[in-house]
Amino acid sequence: MDNNEVKTVDFIRTQINEDLKNNKNDKRVHTRFPPEPNGFLHIGHAKAICVNHGIAREYEGGKFNLRFDDTNPVKEDTTYVEAIKKDIDWLGAHWDGDIKYASDYYGIFYDAAIKLIKSGKAYVDSLPPEEARELRGSPTKPGINSPYRDRTVEENLELFEQMKDGKFNEGECTLRAKIDMTHVNVHMRDPFLYRIKKVSHHRTGDEWCIYPMYDFAHCLEDAIEGITHSLCSLEFINHRELYDWILDNLDFEYRPRQIEFARLNLSYTVMSKRYLLELVESKTVNGWDDPRLPTISGMRRRGYSPESIRSFCSQIGLSKVNSLVDYAFLEYIVREEFNAKADRIMAVTQPLKVTITNYPEGQVEEFEADNNPNREDAGKRVVPFSRELYIDRTDFIEEPPKKFFRMTKGQEVRLIHAYFVTCNEVIKDENGEVVELLCTYDPASRCAKSPDGRKVKGTIQWVSIPHAIKAEVRLYDKLFTLENMGNMEEGKTYSDYLNPNSLEIFTNAYVEPSVKDRAIGEVVQFMRIGYFCKDLDSTEDSYIFNRTVALKDSWAKIQEKS
């Protein structure tokens, strides 16, 4: 194609551009994110937030509302409201105006219901739930009218008021739209508008005992707030006809339009609020912010930044195709960010003692090290070196495979920032386990520079034993073993696919002393291992690090093949 930057735009923005061209909505663009406060937000919600917030910010004068869709007091709670606010704010999706709540509009919903009753478009049904279900039919079988369908307006008005006043029990009656029980779209078969729930609401308390259904409330909320483009996920396509019907039969000033797009699915994890809740309640994971969870709070604790999540959301695109995004894509995005931003330090997760036999006892040298070799402005730090070091146990093999460049008897390797060293002797305990390596160093290779142009192929990190800081390191892996959790076998549940190795803890890790200055949540690169951040469980004298993402490891890949 041509080299000029061809900016392609997704189908939603294409639609908005068209609406703008046609002067729809007085050229306003107003979106919203409408979470139900019944769980924590996850990366799938982040996509919806980024789409809605992003669109509002891209168009001149665009607005973005945060609205809690709290129409079902049975499931909802203020603790979720608080968690959701925190996550959205952290993501950097700043909402315009005050936070909105569907429960603020209960009075308006009620008046709208009265209006529908008065125009003969709604009626109070006294069918018990089971019978109502029966009469609804199925996608292939038309429904049958309720015997209460033809009550007079006066009767309906009176009964509805009695519903509101608590004269009926739960399930005894409902308010229904009078549309068409034989409609091909099941959602148009006299849908329920209001039901009785004698439950206190987290904001309105016991003021109401009738609560609006989603289909009735949502379009009204959008209209009340002047939302122009009401973006939702694909499964609501069948609801759009009802969304339009309700607004067509009332007279709100604004006329929002629903547009559906595909929600995000990520491989090797689940996005269902129900599963997430079960994982938390069954203590399979350690709370909503467990770093293995795809929740915003879990990802935050793991070290993901708002920028990386936003970048991911914009790069996966927007379409109407149900899709499954490869988790490797997420990992790529987060590595990309931290490769540029994160300072490098040295750490050893499984220590193996090394003694440099020709290095003077008691001597300490301080080497200057680049914080980020790819970025000069990242500055430098000082790393102490001494006669006794730890290297990682995995960097030494007594009988190495071909092309193993790391430490083995007689093979010179580079200790990053320090010296070239060669292992001469392997010390084992009574079980034959390697417990210490005796090495010699080349004083001429100071600062790990080759003194004579000779090459060393292996370069490994280390930590000076007298200076090292002990730490606990937590490695996280995929929570599930099945790539597409939407394809579980019949009769199996998510717990059948839990990855038993999703968390691996090294309690005996050592990190170079400069790590002391790092804040909780700050991401650094443990050279040759991965990106890590200090966990909030850390204290002044106990350090815990979470692995955000591992570095790519082509050596491991070669090993796997052979």
Place this chain on the structure above:
RNA sequence: UUGGACGUCGACAAGCGGUAAGUCACAUGGUUUUGAUCCAUGCAUUCGUAGGUUCGAAUCCUACCGUCCAAGCCA
């Protein structure tokens, strides 16, 4: 046997009648004080299938196939 949405590389995803963008993954080389990063190269003669219209089709028409959604007084 219903209605709707959708099918472009292993995964995302452009393209909307003028002869298949890009990203991830993967592979192979090069650079390298991280087997990281970086750089280079390769990776759909073909767009679910079959017909048709056209000088020309992923794009238009027809038929078929497949996937997903819908029968909560959940959202």
